[in-house]
Amino acid sequence: MSIRPILIHPDPRLKKLCPPVAEITPEIGRLAEDMLETMYDAPGVGLAAPQVGVLARLFVMDCVKEEGESPRPMVLINPEIITTSEDTNTYEEGCLSIPEHYGEVTRPRRVTMRWLGLDGKTHEQEFDGLWATCAQHELDHLNGKLFIDHLGAIKRSMITRKMVKLKRERARG
Ligand code: K2U
Ligand code: ZN
Numbered sequence: 001m002s003i004r005p006i007l008i009h010p011d012p013r014l015k016k017l018c019p020p021v022a023e024i025t026p027e028i029g030r031l032a033e034d035m036l037e038t039m040y041d042a043p044g045v046g047l048a049a050p051q052v053g054v055l056a057r058l059f060v061m062d063c064v065k066e067e068g069e070s071p072r073p074m075v076l077i078n079p080e081i082i083t084t085s086e087d088t089n090t091y092e093e094g095c096l097s098i099p100e101h102y103g104e105v106t107r108p109r110r111v112t113m114r115w116l117g118l119d120g121k122t123h124e125q126e127f128d129g130l131w132a133t134c135a136q137h138e139l140d141h142l143n144g145k146l147f148i149d150h151l152g153a154i155k156r157s158m159i160t161r162k163m164v165k166l167k168r169e170r171a172r173g
Helices: 026-041 129-142 153-172
Strands: 046-048 058-061 074-084 088-093 103-108 110-116 122-128
Touching (some): 026 046, 026 058, 026 074, 058 129, 074 122, 088 129
Antiparallel strands (some): 046 058, 110 122
């Protein structure tokens, strides 16, 4: 297992539409394992493959936040939303690819998703609360969409300008 570097916005790879995973290979298994380790290390509650530079429809999440509750790592391959609730929820979202910036995003409160598991089986589950927000945030990543794309143009460009400055400073070392 290894911790992989997380791409920082703006990066063209974060704006790409990711292709489906064609086959669950040992390499996909290693990628999922590394993504979970990278997510927990960040720390975060979700992470999508394009965020570690792999353009594939796969994300991981574990939104268990209660102390003492066992972690619940999930690997979702070729995930699809099959139903969404009418009612919505607004959450102050962040992103591991856009560090230290946040914005309010309104999304359906509950989503039912279908995906392929590492076990090769098709899974279906309804998510609510932080799990629903995270799953939709990660699915956005697989479609080249960031949470800032749900914000107004002025705030989006302000955040992007700050990220360009941060990357320039990091490049200087
Ligand atoms: O995709 C990512 O960048 C991981 C995000 C996922 C996420 C964003 C907003 C709301 C829910 C999930 C990171 O986990 S951001 C860090 C974080 C940590 C705890 C709760 C919410 C967000
Ligand atoms: Zn994100």
